[in-house]
Amino acid sequence: MNTFMTITQFFFTVVIGLYFLTKLVGGRRETSGMSDDAKREAEQINMMRRISLTEPLTERARPSDISEIIGQEDGIRALKAALCGSNPQHVIIYGPPGVGKTAAARLALEAAKESDGTPFLKNAPFIEADATTMRYDERSIADPLIGSVHDPIYQGAGEYGAKGVPQPKAGAVSKAHGGVLFIDEIGELQNVQINKLLKVLEDRKVMLESAYYSSSNKSIPTYIHDIFQNGMPADFRLIGATTRRPDEIPPAVRSRCVEIYFNPLTRADILTIIENARRRFGINLGDGTARLISEYAQNGRDAVKILQTLTNIVSLDNRASASAEDAQWVIKSGRYKRRNDFSDNGQIVNVSFMKPR
Ligand SMILES: Nc1ncnc2c1ncn2[C@@H]1O[C@H](COP(=O)(O)OP(=O)(O)OP(=O)(O)O)[C@@H](O)[C@H]1O
Ligand SMILES: [Mg+2]
Known part of the structure; x- marks a missing residue:
C-alpha cells in the first residue's frame, strides 16, 4: 500500500x-x-x-532674427509694441500669403524676452499650433488646444486606468503657460474651439471635468485633485496669424487682440529677399536674373522657391551662376504669373495697390 x-x-x-x-x-x-x-x-x-537629408534650402532662407523680416517695418513695430515691455498683449497678424507672418510670429517672443520689464522668463515657452490641422472631438476625449481628461475607461489596464483615476492632459494653452501660444491660420478655428479659447483667455486657466472624478477618491494623486479643483494654469499671450480679412474673424477674438497688418511685398522688398537668400544659398545670379524673379514672385515665399530651384539647376549642371534664361525657364515651368503691378511692357503700375491703408 x-x-x-x-x-x-x-x-x-x-x-x-x-x-x-x-x-x-x-x-x-x-x-x-x-x-x-x-x-x-x-x-x-x-x-x-x-x-x-540635407537641410531644405527654404529652411536656410528663413529669417533667424526679427530684423531680417523685410518690408514690414510698420507691422514689426506694432508687433514689438504689443509684445515687448511690461504689459504684453494678445495679437492677430493679418496679411496675404507668404509675406512673413509666420516668420515674424516665431521670432517675436525672443524679441520680447530682450525688452525691459518683460514678464516673460528666459525659458518662457513658444508653442505653435496650426488651426487647419487641430482636431477635437465633441466628447472632449482629445482636445490638443484646450486640454482633456483621459478617463479610466479609455486608459485600459495602465497604472491610473486600473485604479479608476481620471488623468488630465495639458492642451496647447497650458503648454504655453508663461509664454506665447501662436495659432497659425487662426481664422480656420471652429466656433466651439474659439469659444473655449475665449474662456481660457478670460480665466487664464482651464477647468476640466470628468464623471470619474471624486474629491473623496483616495487613489487620486494630490496633483490631480489640485487640477480638478483649481484648474490647469494657462496664462499666456496669444499670437494669431491669418490670411483672412478682419471681418471674417469673430469680433470677440478681435476685441481682445491688438490687430496688426502685414503688407503685400513691393518689388524692392522682393529684390532684398532674393539677395539675402542668394547669399545664404551660395549662388551667383547673372545680369537681370533677380529683376526677372521679382516681376513674377508674388511674395517672399515665391521668391525663395524660385531661387531654390535655380540653385538646384546650377548645382546639377556644375555651374557657378544662374542666368536670366534659367530664371525664365523656372518661371515658365512653375507657371508663375506676372505680378499685376506690371504692365505688359514691364513698367511698374498701380504702386498704391502695393502698400494699402
Ligand atoms: N517679409 C519677409 N522678409 C523676409 N523673408 C520673407 C518675408 N516674407 C516671406 N519670406 C520668406 O518666405 C518664407 C515664408 O514666409 P512665411 O511663412 O512667414 O509667410 P506667411 O505670411 O506666414 O504666409 P502664409 O499666410 O501662407 O502662412 C519665409 O520663411 C521667408 O524665407
Ligand atoms: Mg504662415
Missing part, C-alpha cells in the same frame, strides 16, 4: 513538474520573442535616425 502511495505521489509530482516546466519554457520563448521584436523595432528607429 505504502509503495503504491509513493509511486502515485511520484507520478503526480512528475506530471505537475512537467506541466510547469513546459509553461516556463513557453513563457521564456514568448518573452524572448517579444524582446526580439522590440529589438528589431529599436534597430529600425535607430537606422531611420542615421538617415538624414
